[in-house]
Amino acid sequence: MEIKPIFSALMRSRTGPILVAVQVALSLAILANALHIVNVRQAVSARSSGLAAEESTFSLRSRPLRAGGHEEQIATQRAEIAALRAVPGVVSVAQTMQLPMSQSGNYNSLAAKREQLKESTGAAVYVTPDSLIKTWGLKLIEGRDFNPQDVLEVDQNVSKEFPNAVIITRATGERVWPGAGSFVGKTLYFGTGKDAREARVIGVIEKLQTPGAAVGDDGETSTIIPARLTNGGRVIYAIRAEPGQMDRVMRDTEQAVRNLHKGQVVVRTKTTLDDRTSRYKADNALAWMLITVSVLLLIVTASGIVGMASLWVTQRRKQIGVRRALGARRVDILRYFVTENVMITTTGIAGGLLGALALNQLLVSKLELARLPAEYMIVGAILFWALGIFAVYGPAWRAASISPALATRSA
Amino acid sequence: MIQYYFMLGVRSLRRNPALTALMVLILAVGVAASVSTLTILHVMSGDPYPQKSGRLIVPVVDNGPTEGYTPGDERNDNQASYTDAVNILNSKQGDRRTVLYGVAGSLEAARNDIGVFTVEGLAPTRDFFDIFEVPFLYGQPWSAAEDKDASDVVILNRKLSEKLYGAVNPTGQRVRLMGNNYLIVGVIDTWRPVPRVHRIIGGEGAFGDEDEFFIPFSTAIRHEQSHNGSMNCTSYREPGWQSLLNSECTWLQVWVELHSASDRANFQNWLDAYASEQRKLGRLKRAAPNVQYNVMEWLEHLKVVGKDSRISAWLAFGFLVLCLVNTIGLLLAKFSVRAPEIGVRRALGASRKEIFTQFLIESAVVGLVGGVLGLILAMGALSLIGSISKQLAVVTSMDWMMLFVTFAMAVSAAVLAGLLPTWRACQVTPALQLKSQ
Numbered sequence: 001m002e003i004k005p006i007f008s009a010l011m012r013s014r015t016g017p018i019l020v021a022v023q024v025a026l027s028l029a030i031l032a033n034a035l036h037i038v039n040v041r042q043a044v045s046a047r048s049s050g051l052a053a054e055e056s057t058f059s060l061r062s063r064p065l066r067a068g069g070h071e072e073q074i075a076t077q078r079a080e081i082a083a084l085r086a087v088p089g090v091v092s093v094a095q096t097m098q099l100p101m102s103q104s105g106n107y108n109s110l111a112a113k114r115e116q117l118k119e120s121t122g123a124a125v126y127v128t129p130d131s132l133i134k135t136w137g138l139k140l141i142e143g144r145d146f147n148p149q150d151v152l153e154v155d156q157n158v159s160k161e162f163p164n165a166v167i168i169t170r171a172t173g174e175r176v177w178p179g180a181g182s183f184v185g186k187t188l189y190f191g192t193g194k195d196a197r198e199a200r201v202i203g204v205i206e207k208l209q210t211p212g213a214a215v216g217d218d219g220e221t222s223t224i225i226p227a228r229l230t231n232g233g234r235v236i237y238a239i240r241a242e243p244g245q246m247d248r249v250m251r252d253t254e255q256a257v258r259n260l261h262k263g264q265v266v267v268r269t270k271t272t273l274d275d276r277t278s279r280y281k282a283d284n285a286l287a288w289m290l291i292t293v294s295v296l297l298l299i300v301t302a303s304g305i306v307g308m309a310s311l312w313v314t315q316r317r318k319q320i321g322v323r324r325a326l327g328a329r330r331v332d333i334l335r336y337f338v339t340e341n342v343m344i345t346t347t348g349i350a351g352g353l354l355g356a357l358a359l360n361q362l363l364v365s366k367l368e369l370a371r372l373p374a375e376y377m378i379v380g381a382i383l384f385w386a387l388g389i390f391a392v393y394g395p396a397w398r399a400a401s402i403s404p405a406l407a408t409r410s411a
Numbered sequence: 412m413i414q415y416y417f418m419l420g421v422r423s424l425r426r427n428p429a430l431t432a433l434m435v436l437i438l439a440v441g442v443a444a445s446v447s448t449l450t451i452l453h454v455m456s457g458d459p460y461p462q463k464s465g466r467l468i469v470p471v472v473d474n475g476p477t478e479g480y481t482p483g484d485e486r487n488d489n490q491a492s493y494t495d496a497v498n499i500l501n502s503k504q505g506d507r508r509t510v511l512y513g514v515a516g517s518l519e520a521a522r523n524d525i526g527v528f529t530v531e532g533l534a535p536t537r538d539f540f541d542i543f544e545v546p547f548l549y550g551q552p553w554s555a556a557e558d559k560d561a562s563d564v565v566i567l568n569r570k571l572s573e574k575l576y577g578a579v580n581p582t583g584q585r586v587r588l589m590g591n592n593y594l595i596v597g598v599i600d601t602w603r604p605v606p607r608v609h610r611i612i613g614g615e616g617a618f619g620d621e622d623e624f625f626i627p628f629s630t631a632i633r634h635e636q637s638h639n640g641s642m643n644c645t646s647y648r649e650p651g652w653q654s655l656l657n658s659e660c661t662w663l664q665v666w667v668e669l670h671s672a673s674d675r676a677n678f679q680n681w682l683d684a685y686a687s688e689q690r691k692l693g694r695l696k697r698a699a700p701n702v703q704y705n706v707m708e709w710l711e712h713l714k715v716v717g718k719d720s721r722i723s724a725w726l727a728f729g730f731l732v733l734c735l736v737n738t739i740g741l742l743l744a745k746f747s748v749r750a751p752e753i754g755v756r757r758a759l760g761a762s763r764k765e766i767f768t769q770f771l772i773e774s775a776v777v778g779l780v781g782g783v784l785g786l787i788l789a790m791g792a793l794s795l796i797g798s799i800s801k802q803l804a805v806v807t808s809m810d811w812m813m814l815f816v817t818f819a820m821a822v823s824a825a826v827l828a829g830l831l832p833t834w835r836a837c838q839v840t841p842a843l844q845l846k847s848q
Contacts, residue, residue, distance in 0.1 A: 015743065015831070016740065016743065019739055019740040019743070020740065022736050023733060023736050023737055023740070026729065026732060026733040026736065027733055030726055030729045030730060030733070033726070034726055063516075063517060063529070065527065065590065066590065117478050117479035118479040119479075155650075156650050157650055157651050157652075158650050158651065159650055160649065160650055190647075191646060191647060192478065192479070193476075193478055193646070195646040195647045197647065232637065263526070263527070264527070265527070266517045266527050266529050268529070281799075282717070282719055283719075285719075285796070285799055286719045286722065289448075289723050289796075290723075293444060293726055293727065293730050296440055296444070296730065297730060297733065300437050300440070300441075300730075300733060300734060300737055301733070301737075303433055303437065303737070304736075304740055304741075307430070307737075307740060307741050307744060308740050308744070310744075311743075311744040311747070314748075315747075359729070363722070363725075366721075367718050367721060367722055368718070369722075
């Protein structure tokens with residue numbers, strides 16, 4: 001092999017090769033970390049909310065101009081849900097006070113014991129007099145859904161009553177009773193101390209994200225309690241439409257509620273996918289920004305390699321001519337430049353891998369990012385080897401095409 | 412001579428068009444990437460009240476329970492309970508004080524073509540408008556008497572006023588808002604402080620939309636207007652509005668404008684005295700420190716500049732360094748073919764210093780051109796980012812300072828990149844060069 005002569009040639013003029021190696025190292029360090037962040041964010045925004053058919057689910061929020069008293073509000077809620085169920089194309093409706101990923105909702109602290117000083121976890125509290133499990137297609141893994149007898153009607157202006165049944169997500173159960181295999185039948189406390197309310201767990205669902213949909217387990221600590229509330233709290237209807245009929249069903253349900261109130265109402269609808277988009281807007285914006293920088297990185301690095309390689313070819317015209325005249329084939333010249341480049345990029349990649357780890361360490365310590373898995377470094381290394389060979393191929397081919405007669409003749 | 416070198420630099424741009432274009436483009440892209448992320452950081456961490464941000468204070472006392480509390484734990488909440496808020500409001504501390512919370516409801520327009528729609532606004536006290544220097548288009552803030560009487564008066568923002576009444580002065584008219592008739596006493600002009608320090612908690616956050624209307628805090632309380640924002644209760648409170656006011660639920664934001672920033676020590680004394688008095692009364696339970704934040708401390712405390720913006724800025728700067736290394740290589744290539752020229756100049760008496768100046772200026776010219784192009788690219792990038800969302804649009808406007816930073820960054824990057832190639836150019840031995848020709 002000709003590694004030794006190439007190496008000693010490289011050692012004679014070091015600046016150019018060092019510059020190329022530094023470029024490769026910098027790009028690799030940034031690229032590996034950028035792609036890692038992109039992937040982490042994509043994984044976060046691709047998480048399931050627990051809803052079976054997000055694309056055909058939406059919410060309708062009704063705010064009548066005149067709410068009336070407790071009885072009237074109950075009657076209104078019943079009339080509204082009946083009007084919604086009557087709209088063709090509506091599969092299922094359930095009243096709720098908040099929605100997953102909507103970024104606004106009620107949370108409460110939970111505990112396994114009343115005497116506990118510190119809460120076991122905070123959790124989102126979904127309040128419904130209907131079945132969110134049916135409407136959202138949540139997966140019940142233990143116990144049962146609410147039945148109408150569980151539902152409590154509470155006028156929040158005068159009553160502190162609290163229903164005595166609760167459905168929790170698996171994540172909530174594992175936070176409150178770590179290690180317990182089954183949660184049904186256990187008593188859950190909302191709050192701690194003498195004011196805490198207690199409810200018996202009657203069912204466990206696989207997953208339902210909180211309105212905040214935070215990253216990790218925190219985003220899945222939800223509870224559902226069976227109650228119909230008046231005087232305080234929002235009235236939102238979660239609605240599942242027949243697949244493919246979303247737009248029409250959304251229009252028709254809005255109109256149905258308007259007609260019910262003879263126009264004296266503010267109605268707003270929003271699809272679950274819109275909630276998802278706004279929840280993850282920042283993640284997607286960052287991902288696109290990083291992808292753009294990564295593409296630019298590759299282009300700049302490639303152009304740097306092309307530029308330097310072209311310069312060396314120009315500088316070594318005469319030598320190439322001499323080598324060709326002494327019997328070197330085109331493929332030998334080509335191989336020389338490609339080998340030289342691989343040696344430089346390899347040095348750069350070695351530096352880049354260290355740089356990637358160092359940069360990751362910095363991001364971990366300053367910005368609480370996750371550790372960089374080895375795959376990114378391996379993929380990054382392969383990518384830059386390929387990029388190096390691809391970039392040098394043009395200049396190397398031009399070098400190989402130099403005619404020995406012309407190159408040696410000129411001054 | 413420097414002017415002449417500058418001309419030479421401009422001319423040499425044309426000498427190696429492909430190489431020069433590549434150099435300028437790479438420099439421009441690097442500068443654009445870092446300038447656009449830096450602009451976002453700069454605007455996000457901006458000070459909307461530079462004359463008085465040091466003496467605009469958010470006082471916070473910790474009213475959490477002692478159960479499960481050990482000194483040094485995190486504070487219960489950043490907002491205030493009704494009791495604390497009203498006590499601070501009535502304290503006569505500082506020049507001005509205000510308490511506010513978000514309200515939202517339906518507005519029934521008199522015009523049939525508009526109908527009913529939802530509006531979001533604030534319920535502050537009169538001093539809010541002076542504290543935050545809110546510009547008025549028509550009318551003025553409601554009076555202190557109207558604050559006291561909890562009058563049904565409202566101030567609209569310009570957009571809502573124009574939607575309802577067109578471009579006329581609507582003061583004196585009545586509008587049906589959240590089920591009550593309010594007298595319009597004023598209209599504020601477009602008001603977009605960035606960040607919206609007065610309402611970072613609850614609502615749309617630091618870069619959200621304008622507040623559409625304002626009603627007196629006392630009026631909102633009298634109408635039992637439920638809050639639009641966040642509320643933190645550590646225990647179950649009794650049902651009903653009055654019990655909310657009596658409870659330790661935190662849902663209000665308090666601002667105090669001190670006479671000068673040096674009054675903070677006095678205010679701290681007052682706050683400590685107030686808190687210990689409340690502790691004696693048995694209301695405040697924790698022996699936690701009472702904290703006051705000025706505007707910039709408040710922004711820092713609430714982490715208004717997101718982690719994501721910092722990541723972007725860091726990586727963009729890494730990218731700029733890469734572009735710099737690339738430019739060094741390309742300049743090296745560009746200057747290396749000029750060795751004969753340098754040889755002749757040196758032989759004719761030019762000193763190394765002269766050569767150094769000439770080539771460094773030539774690098775600076777590349778930087779200048781890269782800066783112009785980078786500026787255009789950065790503006791394009793910012794408007795692209797701004798078009799993604801309304802919230803981002805607020806933070807993607809460039810000011811003179813960033814304009815200057817762009818150029819300074821581009822030129823200094825190019826000069827920095829030019830140092831090594833220029834030094835190399837100075838090392839040319841005239842005799843050798845002349846001989847080889």
